[in-house]
Amino acid sequence: xxxxxxxxxxxxxxxxxxxxxxxxxxxxxxxxxxxxxxxxxxxxxxxxxxxxxxxxxxxxxxxxxxxxxxxxxxxxxxxxxxxxxxxxxxxxxxxxxxxxxxxxxxxxxxxxxxxxxxxxxxxxxxxxxxxxxxxxxxxxxxxxxxxxxxxxxxxxxxxxxxxxxxxxxxxxxxxxxxxxxxxxxxxxxxxxxxxxxxxxxxxxxxxxxxxxxxxxxxxxxxxxxxxxxxxxxxxxxxxxxxxxxxxxxxxxxxxxxxxxxxxxxxxxxxxxxxxxxxxxxxxxxxxxxxxxxxxxxxxxxxxxxxxxxxxxxxxxxxxxxxxxxxxx
Amino acid sequence: xxxxxxxxxxxxxxxxxxxxxxxxxxxxxxxxxxxxxxxxxxxxxxxxxxxxxxxxxxxxxxxxxxxxxxxxxxxxxxxxxxxxxxxxxxxxxxxxxxxxxxxxxxxxxxxxxxxxxxxxxxxxxxxxxxxxxxxxxxxxxxxxxxxxxxxxxxxxxxxxxxxxxxxxxxxxxxxxxxxxxxxxxxxxxxxxxxxxxxxxxxxxxxxxxxxxxxxxxxxxxxxxxxxxxxxxxxxxxxxxxxxxxxxxxxxxxxxxxxxxxxxxxxxxxxxxxxxxxxxxxxxxxxxxxxxxxxxxxxxxxxxxxxxxxxxxxxxxxxxxxxxxxxxxxxxxxxxxxxxxxxxxxxxxxxxxxxxxxxxxxxxxxxxxxxxxxxxxxxxxxxxxxxxxxxxxxxxxxxxxxxxxxxxxxxxxxxxxxxxxxxxxxxxxxxxxxxxxxxxxxxxxxxxxxxxxxxxxxxxxxxxxxxxxxxxxxxxxxxxxxxxxxxxxxxxxxxxxxxxxxxxxx
Numbered sequence: 001x002x003x004x005x006x007x008x009x010x011x012x013x014x015x016x017x018x019x020x021x022x023x024x025x026x027x028x029x030x031x032x033x034x035x036x037x038x039x040x041x042x043x044x045x046x047x048x049x050x051x052x053x054x055x056x057x058x059x060x061x062x063x064x065x066x067x068x069x070x071x072x073x074x075x076x077x078x079x080x081x082x083x084x085x086x087x088x089x090x091x092x093x094x095x096x097x098x099x100x101x102x103x104x105x106x107x108x109x110x111x112x113x114x115x116x117x118x119x120x121x122x123x124x125x126x127x128x129x130x131x132x133x134x135x136x137x138x139x140x141x142x143x144x145x146x147x148x149x150x151x152x153x154x155x156x157x158x159x160x161x162x163x164x165x166x167x168x169x170x171x172x173x174x175x176x177x178x179x180x181x182x183x184x185x186x187x188x189x190x191x192x193x194x195x196x197x198x199x200x201x202x203x204x205x206x207x208x209x210x211x212x213x214x215x216x217x218x219x220x221x222x223x224x225x226x227x228x229x230x231x232x233x234x235x236x237x238x239x240x241x242x243x244x245x246x247x248x249x250x251x252x253x254x255x256x257x258x259x260x261x262x263x264x265x266x267x268x269x270x271x272x273x274x275x276x277x278x279x280x281x282x283x284x285x286x287x288x289x290x291x292x293x294x295x296x297x298x299x300x301x302x303x304x305x306x307x308x309x310x311x312x313x314x315x316x317x318x319x320x321x322x323x324x325x326x327x328x
Numbered sequence: 329x330x331x332x333x334x335x336x337x338x339x340x341x342x343x344x345x346x347x348x349x350x351x352x353x354x355x356x357x358x359x360x361x362x363x364x365x366x367x368x369x370x371x372x373x374x375x376x377x378x379x380x381x382x383x384x385x386x387x388x389x390x391x392x393x394x395x396x397x398x399x400x401x402x403x404x405x406x407x408x409x410x411x412x413x414x415x416x417x418x419x420x421x422x423x424x425x426x427x428x429x430x431x432x433x434x435x436x437x438x439x440x441x442x443x444x445x446x447x448x449x450x451x452x453x454x455x456x457x458x459x460x461x462x463x464x465x466x467x468x469x470x471x472x473x474x475x476x477x478x479x480x481x482x483x484x485x486x487x488x489x490x491x492x493x494x495x496x497x498x499x500x501x502x503x504x505x506x507x508x509x510x511x512x513x514x515x516x517x518x519x520x521x522x523x524x525x526x527x528x529x530x531x532x533x534x535x536x537x538x539x540x541x542x543x544x545x546x547x548x549x550x551x552x553x554x555x556x557x558x559x560x561x562x563x564x565x566x567x568x569x570x571x572x573x574x575x576x577x578x579x580x581x582x583x584x585x586x587x588x589x590x591x592x593x594x595x596x597x598x599x600x601x602x603x604x605x606x607x608x609x610x611x612x613x614x615x616x617x618x619x620x621x622x623x624x625x626x627x628x629x630x631x632x633x634x635x636x637x638x639x640x641x642x643x644x645x646x647x648x649x650x651x652x653x654x655x656x657x658x659x660x661x662x663x664x665x666x667x668x669x670x671x672x673x674x675x676x677x678x679x680x681x682x683x684x685x686x687x688x689x690x691x692x693x694x695x696x697x698x699x700x701x702x703x704x705x706x707x708x709x710x711x712x713x714x715x716x717x718x719x720x721x722x723x724x725x726x727x728x729x730x731x732x733x734x735x736x737x738x739x740x741x742x743x744x745x746x747x748x749x750x751x752x753x754x755x756x757x758x759x760x761x762x763x764x765x766x767x768x769x770x771x772x773x774x775x776x777x778x779x780x781x782x783x784x785x786x787x788x789x790x791x792x793x794x795x796x797x798x799x800x801x802x803x804x805x806x807x808x809x810x811x812x813x814x815x816x817x818x819x820x821x822x823x824x825x826x827x828x829x830x831x832x833x
Contacts, residue, residue: 184698185690192687195676202636202665202673203688203742204656262678 044277053221061261071241074226107219111212156232194261412484474505596642617796664743677728733764
């Protein structure tokens with residue numbers, strides 16, 4: 001019977017398919033080219049990289065509102081250091097390492113402050129968001145600094161088999177993230193802490209440490225995102241990555257990651273990132289003016305989330321029915 | 329002093345999904361009396377109160393207010409009559425002042441604005457009249473629990489309430505605060521306010537109340553006048569003589585002192601004085617029952633032994649080895665812990681049986697490098713499901729949607745996968761059906777036979793007698809009584825927990 005098909009299992013591919021079909025019909029030539037496909041992936045890559053790390057934070061029931069400005073600050077760090085070291089390849093390498101370290105330290109600070117002083121994550125990261133922005137402004141003197149060192153621009157532009165390098169970064173980071181979350185003891189602890197911190201504590205899990213590491217991972221992938229973004233645009237400024245906090249959180253939510261913690265998968269989050277990329281690309285191809293883009297994005301997000309919520313409600317109703325049947 | 333009947337409930341019936349909770353219960357309060365309501369856990373006290381305050385609707389019966397039949401369908405209805413209920417979970421708002429809390433939602437106005445001067449003055453008048461140690465302008469945030477409770481009472485009085493219902497008002501009060509409350513209760517009584525006083529603490533009831541209604545198994549057991557409120561008699565009525573003769577109400581305790589000591593607790597003392605100088609031992613293969621009233625400090629003691637909370641002083645030894653107070657260290661040494669609040673502390677509702685069972689056991693699940701062996705993890709969970717018959721037996725089932733009994737089996741099951749030396753269970757069968765209860769008891773008994781030492785904290789007297797080999801009773805943070813190799817009855821345990829000397833024979 002039709003009713004026995006578990007639609008919720010396929011809801012994500014169905015949404016994607018609908019999207020692709022609609023766009024192919026409306027803009028067949030522009031949308032269905034290989035060039036455009038790689039474009040979509042290119043714009044998806046940054047969100048994908050960042051959501052693969054920040055999912056750890058959502059899974060432990062936290063949030064990171066500092067993604068956009070930490071992204072800017074790490075972009076500024078890598079570009080400034082490259083300049084300082086005479087625009088050399090060695091400078092790029094040192095700059096990249098420094099930016100990654102900055103990201104991890106920022107995450108560690110988040111984690112330590114949140115767990116030690118028991119301050120809500122949104123408050124802490126809301127405050128640091130402003131700090132990172134300030135640092136990025138101070139380091140750049142509030143100007144755009146450009147960087148065209150070949151070793152640096154290659155990070156974002158170099159192509160293998162037609163795909164830009166960032167797409168490979170995204171794939172690798174997503175796979176690592178998936179592996180850690182679903183195959184390691186640490187991953188199990190992340191879901192446990194997010195699902196019930198008190199029971200986790202009683203089960204002998206170091207809840208504090210697990211949480212701090214989650215924020216460090218999020219800081220790290222945000223920094224990677226910042227480096228890639230700076231390389232793709234060949235410049236860094238305090239507004240690099242502006243808007244990405246929203247895009248990343250939205251990608252996670254569309255992908256079924258619960259902001260209450262304990263629920264969600266990397267594949268879901270990547271689906272969210274792809275959908276966000278398609279949406280941005282679609283709006284572009286349809287030449288929706290940027291003044292209207294935000295409105296359309298918002299509406300699509302509401303519909304997607306409502307659809308997901310409906311599926312969930314349906315599932316839990318079925319569960320109740322099953323329990324009742326079993327009891328009878 | 330006591331006048332006409334102000335509230336009368338006649339022939340009240342109430343059942344939840346077919347299980348009768350109240351059967352033909354009658355209850356009557358006179359003007360200006362303190363009327364205590366007592367009964368064991370589950371006797372129907374709070375159900376009766378919730379019917380009077382309109383939280384539940386009764387199945388049958390009639391409530392009369394000042395002689396007239398009334399329908400109470402909501403808390404607002406009962407407030408209109410002049411009944412105020414002071415709940416244990418306080419509903420005061422910390423950032424507001426005392427006066428703002430008292431008149432919340434009923435602020436006196438001057439045009440469109442709140443008349444703060446008048447509000448403070450009205451509050452001050454109430455405070456003066458009953459001599460409350462409060463000031464109208466104090467911000468509640470700075471006040472202790474006792475004073476917050478007084479604000480709740482003020483709220484009730486400010487609405488000219490004729491009847492105040494107090495549910496375990498002293499449960500979270502210090503001795504001094506409680507005395508203050510008693511003084512105020514006596515003052516209220518002399519002003520003609522009636523009070524329904526619900527408490528487990530016999531000495532308070534004895535001191536304060538003019539009359540006492542005792543419920544037992546959802547029925548009226550007795551209404552005692554002041555002169556008849558004698559501890560021995562009250563306890564006897566609460567438990568019921570007939571019940572006391574039947575199975576499960578008395579037991580000959582046997583424990584083997586020669587068995588080696590597994591757990592040795594020495595002078596454990598709490599930072600905030602919830603327990604002090606606790607010393608006891610548990611032997612190999614022994615089930616030690618820890619009895620006493622709720623709030624006697626039992627849960628706090630076992631949490632400190634396991635290391636979830638830290639004691640300020642004292643030591644814990646397991647098989648002669650001093651323990652570090654942390655859950656992880658305890659687990660590695662062979663201690664298992666089943667917490668009191670299953671839903672919030674026991675398991676991860678969104679995760680499957682497999683992942684819940686494995687959660688404490690990743691030191692024994694096979695891990696290749698960093699990769700968990702899914703097969704080994706699954707095999708462990710299947711062993712647990714098999715060993716204690718967890719249902720549904722699907723290892724991938726989310727634990728959050730399972731029945732209470734099976735959830736508890738998952739919580740216990742993860743410990744059975746380990747080489748246990750000591751298992752601590754706190755209220756192991758709270759909210760669990762009878763069948764699952766028996767299964768849990770036999771799990772505990774089997775473990776004891778294998779040499780595991782077990783501590784059972786329970787407020788269910790029948791359960792305490794059923795599983796224990798030896799019983800310790802705690803009261804207000806001290807171990808006050810040990811029952812060892814003697815015949816013990818429910819009344820003896822209850823009396824010890826209440827602090828009543830053994831008049832009840």
